[in-house]
Every structure is written in structure tokens, then in C-alpha cells.
Amino acid sequence: MLTIRLALGGSKKRPFYHLTVTDSRNPRDGSHKEQIGFFNPVARGQEVRFSVKEDRLAYWVGVGAQMSERVAQLVKENAKAAA
Template sequence: MVKIRLARGGAKKKPFYLIVATDSRKRRDSGYYIERLGYFNPVAHGQEVRLTIEKDRFAYWTSKGAQISDRVKQLVKEFKDPSIYEKRVAT
């Protein structure tokens, strides 16, 4: 089964996540994935881009039956409506 989930990269204390379509039997950080769909940088500052997702490829994989992890669902919702993140940070 194909899953859309996060794969961690980056350095110690500086995480960086790829949003990937991968086989659910593979380990999270194995380096093996079918396709990279975007990335998420939780420690972005200033002009750095925090989140990007290729909408057309994401739609393709979901149409093929790929399961989406809970965190990626939240990120997709945030990508569609950036004010969600701004509200969360403001409180």
C-alpha cells in the first residue's frame, strides 16, 4: 500500500521533512520513496519557505488510493489556507 507521509532529514535540532509517497512497509527515513511531493520546514525564519506541496502530484496519488498520514493531512489543510498557521502562531 502506498502512503503519503513525512520523511525526516536535516541536522540535529534542525529538522527538515520531505513529503513523500512511499511503500508503507518501508522505514520512515530509509531514503527509499516513490516520489517527492513537497517539503516542510518547521524551523523556517524570515523569508524561508515553510511549506510547499505539488498539488497535481498529491491529487494523483490520492486518486490512486494512497493513504495520507495525520500530520500530512494537517499540513495540506494549512497549505490550502495559510491563515490556519497564522492563527495558531498568534495564540
């Protein structure tokens, strides 16, 4: 099953996550099919906190990919803020 989830990146004490489409059996930071966005939990000032390619997200959800709980929450918050 395909999953849209966060893959950890960044450096020590500066977490940064990539939104990736991957097989649910792969490790968290393992290989992925596509990177469709990012989440920066420590963004300050003018830095972008969350970004996602909406068209690619819709495509992967359309072909059956499931979003993780955290990704679904972030997408919902982002949609609410944009409206």
C-alpha cells in the first residue's frame, strides 16, 4: 500500500521533513517514489512552514495512496489557512 508520510531530514536540533510517497513497508527515511512537499516545524519569520504540490497530492490520493495522520492534519490546517 502506498503511503504519503513525513521523512526526517535536517540537522541536529533543526528537524526538517519531506512529504514523500512511499510503500508503507519501507523505512521512514528509506526510498520513495516521489517527494511532493516539505514541513519545517521550526520555521521563523518569513520562512515557509509547510508546502505541498496540490496536484501531485490529489493524483496520489486518487490512485489509492493513504495519508498518514500527521500529513492529513497538516494538509487540513494548510487548506484552512489558505481559505
